[in-house]
Amino acid sequence: MSWAARFGGARATARRYFAALVPLAGLCELAAHHHFAERAPRFEAWAAVDEPVNRLRQAGDLLVVAPRWAEPMARRKLGDQDMLLADLARPDVDRYRTAIELSILGQRAPELAGWRELGREKVGKFELRRLENPRPLPVTFDFVGALGPEQVSVQMVGPGVTPCPWAAQAPVLAPGRGGHPTFPARRFACPLGELFNVGVTVIADQDFLPRRCIWAHPPAWGELKIRYRKVDLGEVIAGHGGMDWMIERELHGAPIRLTVKVDGQTVGEAIHRDGQGWARFEFGLGAHAHARGAEVEFAVSSPNYQNRHFCFEANTR
Amino acid sequence: MSEPNLVSISSRRGRRLQALGEPQPSGFTDLALAALVATAYIVLLLHTVGSLGYTRDEGSYFQAARFYQGWFEQLWYSPAIALRNVDSAWRVNNEHPSLVKSLFALSNLFLQRRWHLFAMEGTSFRFPGMVLSGLGIGLVYLWGTRARGRLCGLVAALSLGFMPRFFYHAHLACFDAPVVTMWTLCAYCYWRALGRGGWLWPIAVGIAFGLALDTKHNSWFLPVACGLHALLLELGVWLARARSGPLHPEQRLQVRLRRRRSLAALGSMALLGPPVFYALWPWIWHDTVKRLAEFAKFHLDHVYYDMEYFGRNYWTPPMPRSYAFVMTVATVPAITLLLFFVGLVASRRTGPQSSAPRAPTRSEIEPGTALLWLLAIAVPYAAWLSPKTPIFGGTKHWMTAYPFLALFAGVGLCAAVRAARRAWTAATVPGWLAALARGPGLELAFAAAVLVAPVVETLHVHPWGLSSYSPLVGGAAGGATLGLNRGFWGYSTGAVTGYLNATAKRNARVYLHDTSPFAWDMLYADRRLRLDILSAQTIAGADFGLYHHEMHMQSQEYQNWVAFGTVRPDFMAGLDGVPVIWVYRQPEAPAGSTGSPAPARDPVPASTQMP
Numbered sequence: 001m002s003w004a005a006r007f008g009g010a011r012a013t014a015r016r017y018f019a020a021l022v023p024l025a026g027l028c029e030l031a032a033h034h035h036f037a038e039r040a041p042r043f044e045a046w047a048a049v050d051e052p053v054n055r056l057r058q059a060g061d062l063l064v065v066a067p068r069w070a071e072p073m074a075r076r077k078l079g080d081q082d083m084l085l086a087d088l089a090r091p092d093v094d095r096y097r098t099a100i101e102l103s104i105l106g107q108r109a110p111e112l113a114g115w116r117e118l119g120r121e122k123v124g125k126f127e128l129r130r131l132e133n134p135r136p137l138p139v140t141f142d143f144v145g146a147l148g149p150e151q152v153s154v155q156m157v158g159p160g161v162t163p164c165p166w167a168a169q170a171p172v173l174a175p176g177r178g179g180h181p182t183f184p185a186r187r188f189a190c191p192l193g194e195l196f197n198v199g200v201t202v203i204a205d206q207d208f209l210p211r212r213c214i215w216a217h218p219p220a221w222g223e224l225k226i227r228y229r230k231v232d233l234g235e236v237i238a239g240h241g242g243m244d245w246m247i248e249r250e251l252h253g254a255p256i257r258l259t260v261k262v263d264g265q266t267v268g269e270a271i272h273r274d275g276q277g278w279a280r281f282e283f284g285l286g287a288h289a290h291a292r293g294a295e296v297e298f299a300v301s302s303p304n305y306q307n308r309h310f311c312f313e314a315n316t317r
Numbered sequence: 318m319s320e321p322n323l324v325s326i327s328s329r330r331g332r333r334l335q336a337l338g339e340p341q342p343s344g345f346t347d348l349a350l351a352a353l354v355a356t357a358y359i360v361l362l363l364h365t366v367g368s369l370g371y372t373r374d375e376g377s378y379f380q381a382a383r384f385y386q387g388w389f390e391q392l393w394y395s396p397a398i399a400l401r402n403v404d405s406a407w408r409v410n411n412e413h414p415s416l417v418k419s420l421f422a423l424s425n426l427f428l429q430r431r432w433h434l435f436a437m438e439g440t441s442f443r444f445p446g447m448v449l450s451g452l453g454i455g456l457v458y459l460w461g462t463r464a465r466g467r468l469c470g471l472v473a474a475l476s477l478g479f480m481p482r483f484f485y486h487a488h489l490a491c492f493d494a495p496v497v498t499m500w501t502l503c504a505y506c507y508w509r510a511l512g513r514g515g516w517l518w519p520i521a522v523g524i525a526f527g528l529a530l531d532t533k534h535n536s537w538f539l540p541v542a543c544g545l546h547a548l549l550l551e552l553g554v555w556l557a558r559a560r561s562g563p564l565h566p567e568q569r570l571q572v573r574l575r576r577r578r579s580l581a582a583l584g585s586m587a588l589l590g591p592p593v594f595y596a597l598w599p600w601i602w603h604d605t606v607k608r609l610a611e612f613a614k615f616h617l618d619h620v621y622y623d624m625e626y627f628g629r630n631y632w633t634p635p636m637p638r639s640y641a642f643v644m645t646v647a648t649v650p651a652i653t654l655l656l657f658f659v660g661l662v663a664s665r666r667t668g669p670q671s672s673a674p675r676a677p678t679r680s681e682i683e684p685g686t687a688l689l690w691l692l693a694i695a696v697p698y699a700a701w702l703s704p705k706t707p708i709f710g711g712t713k714h715w716m717t718a719y720p721f722l723a724l725f726a727g728v729g730l731c732a733a734v735r736a737a738r739r740a741w742t743a744a745t746v747p748g749w750l751a752a753l754a755r756g757p758g759l760e761l762a763f764a765a766a767v768l769v770a771p772v773v774e775t776l777h778v779h780p781w782g783l784s785s786y787s788p789l790v791g792g793a794a795g796g797a798t799l800g801l802n803r804g805f806w807g808y809s810t811g812a813v814t815g816y817l818n819a820t821a822k823r824n825a826r827v828y829l830h831d832t833s834p835f836a837w838d839m840l841y842a843d844r845r846l847r848l849d850i851l852s853a854q855t856i857a858g859a860d861f862g863l864y865h866h867e868m869h870m871q872s873q874e875y876q877n878w879v880a881f882g883t884v885r886p887d888f889m890a891g892l893d894g895v896p897v898i899w900v901y902r903q904p905e906a907p908a909g910s911t912g913s914p915a916p917a918r919d920p921v922p923a924s925t926q927m928p
Contacts, residue, residue: 172879
């Protein structure tokens with residue numbers, strides 16, 4: 001039989017059964033529905049990741065869940081010991097040497113793209129990969145983690161000097177919808193009002209990602225000064241600053257100035273403007289590089305303090 | 318290839334096929350079937366309502382309905398006083414017309430407070446919405462049947478009823494499903510007015526338009542759809558004249574009739590609609606112009622709420638123009654969409670004559686059915702071509718188009734059945750297929766095949782309708798991965814009441830997040846929530862923190878992390894492994910510690926707790 005005849009026959013058959021595509025499509029959708037409904041692991045199935053995560057994970061490993069919407073299940077099953085707030089609300093992934101990527105549905109964590117795979121394991125619907133950062137930037141001192149009365153003092157310096165004493169059991173303030181981030185029980189409380197305090201909280205950045213940072217609302221006049229004693233420095237002081245995006249996105253606020261001084265000498269100044277989001281800064285330390293036991297001061301100010309919910313993190317590398 | 322003479326296959330079988338496949342002129346059989354379809358749908362809604370929490374908007378409407386209820390009672394016992402107190406009662410929630418909220422009020426008053434018909438208080442408020450949704454389904458059946466045959470009507474009605482998002486909204490004490498019915502009713506009356514003539518249907522159009530105006534502001538677009546329909550039919554006549562010369566006398570008569578009837582229907586909308594609207598909304602009885610202006614301004618200058626779309630949070634213009642179209646594709650069952658397109662093509666190919674295969678009498682004319690359906694889809698969607706139109710309502714704001722999308726889907730199925738019958742009775746196909754093609758089994762098989770997925774999907778995703786996505790985007794998990802909104806209105810609190818009842822200590826306080834206090838109160842009234850579990854205004858001081866996931870609300874979750882000192886949700890609920898709501902719990906203070914004292918609150922006697 002010639003190709004033309006065969007082709008013609010096939011066309012006739014296809015035309016004959018063309019109408020069957022409609023009911024067939026309905027049945028295909030049913031099959032697809034079942035497939036997709038069963039594809040993601042159920043909440044309770046996440047118990048299966050506990051053992052392999054703990055087996056694969058080594059000290060200092062970051063644990064990242066992909067896709068991000070699946071992270072609450074991992075947090076629920078692995079708990080606070082394995083899912084540290086400091087890691088979840090990390091400023092970036094540069095500081096980590098290695099990471100465990102816990103993924104479902106074949107998804108990958110975009111921030112770990114380019115990391116070298118050290119190993120992988122599949123457990124049911126979960127895939128675990130151990131990854132190595134090709135260019136880690138280890139942190140020698142984390143200013144957020146060190147915030148406390150042992151090493152830090154806070155004051156507002158304007159027309160006068162107002163010290164902000166440490167409170168270990170202040171009432172937690174978490175207003176809910178539309179309010180400021182939570183003010184934790186352990187914070188430096190300035191006497192000028194609830195907003196004027198310095199403590200470690202978490203804000204949502206421009207992508208609504210969590211960012212753990214030091215709340216540093218500028219005062220009406222002058223500067224808010226956060227002074228760290230006995231800091232062993234690296235080569236740079238780097239960090240990020242921003243505001244909860246719901247505040248910042250209005251683009252109505254005044255700029256915020258963050259000045260960093262080492263042993264009384266200004267090493268850098270960052271101006272944060274609304275719309276920049278979680279913005280990075282980095283200051284070389286010059287002659288102060290690798291100094292031990294230095295005094296580092298962060299000064300925050302703004303020409304108009306209204307709705308300046310500034311929060312920053314900093315480290316030295 | 319000629320179409321087989323169906324009647325000649327065998328007279329009884331032929332009659333059966335004709336009853337399925339051809340427009341039904343009139344008669345009580347289809348009215349009865351429409352009532353049956355509507356009733357079955359309402360029963361299904363009642364059967365499935367118990368697992369649904371209450372949305373923010375419902376909370377507001379419960380409160381409004383209670384005010385209106387008080388006024389109705391006053392009107393009964395002291396009419397003069399009630400008429401003096403119109404403003405104080407009807408001021409509540411005056412940004413929306415009052416018809417449906419009045420029905421909520423009367424339903425609660427009579428069906429629940431007097432006759433205790435429902436197991437849950439909230440159901441009595443929701444019942445009118447369910448009834449109107451059911452009537453909408455029945456109406457779609459009737460329209461599809463009258464226009465294109467029983468099979469079309471049935472498939473259209475069920476395709477609408479088993480769109481997961483419509484099914485969800487059909488349960489609620491809100492206006493979105495009711496306005497779908499009112500919109501369809503008004504368009505149907507207009508269609509009948511054009512097709513039949515007489516005085517009854519034009520009057521019905523006006524009244525239906527008034528009722529639609531009194532249901533929700535989407536109805537402002539109805540005159541646009543009907544007016545455009547009349548204009549485009551005129552344009553069609555003009556083009557036909559330009560192309561083929563003067564019309565045949567019979568055609569001229571039909572054009573004159575249609576023109577007169579269009580004017581009568583549109584005139585009735587203009588003349589009867591506003592008085593009905595006015596009469597049924599006591600808030601505008603006084604200061605009418607000022608209050609109507611405020612009402613219009615509220616909706617024309619509506620604030621922009623946040624909405625996630627492909628991983629981006631939209632909160633201010635420009636809004637994405639693709640939103641309505643992509644969300645329709647992502648949430649309406651794919652087979653319904655496929656049938657819709659087949660129906661569109663079939664309507665275009667067969668032309669307007671297919672809507673009146675019977676020889677029309679002198680007074681019956683083809684009312685431009687397919688054009689009207691198309692406009693009833695196009696007009697609601699057109700609003701979303703403007704980047705200024707808010708997108709916060711998800712799919713509910715263009716749901717008025719869905720009955721017509723479903724009607725085309727019905728047409729599409731009928732076209733597929735016709736094509737199959739043509740091919741399988743005339744060509745060499747396996748014997749069983751030829752046998753199937755000769756009888757009504759073909760219709761049933763096709764209908765079952767195209768309805769099974771929507772039915773299964775809809776029932777499977779309930780009560781997570783607002784979080785559901787079709788297999789085209791990978792279901793709920795696919796939607797979450799693509800960054801499509803997982804819910805709004807704080808609608809999922811009903812999913813955590815069991816956890817709270819089982820876990821919360823006596824007098825525990827719960828931060829409600831997006832749940833409105835009125836919606837929360839209804840959970841008490843339903844006895845779905847222990848009465849001693851109290852709501853907290855802030856996360857600080859609460860024992861539990863609810864979190865309804867929305868992209869822009871994630872800072873709420875982070876507030877829980879810091880306030881409770883944990884990132885571990887204690888409970889979560891959602892669809893197909895995708896979390897929609899989760900709950901944080903204040904960790905237990907270590908034994909012997911003296912944590913901060915709980916705020917003082919009234920003790921609740923044990924007898925008030927739920928068993």
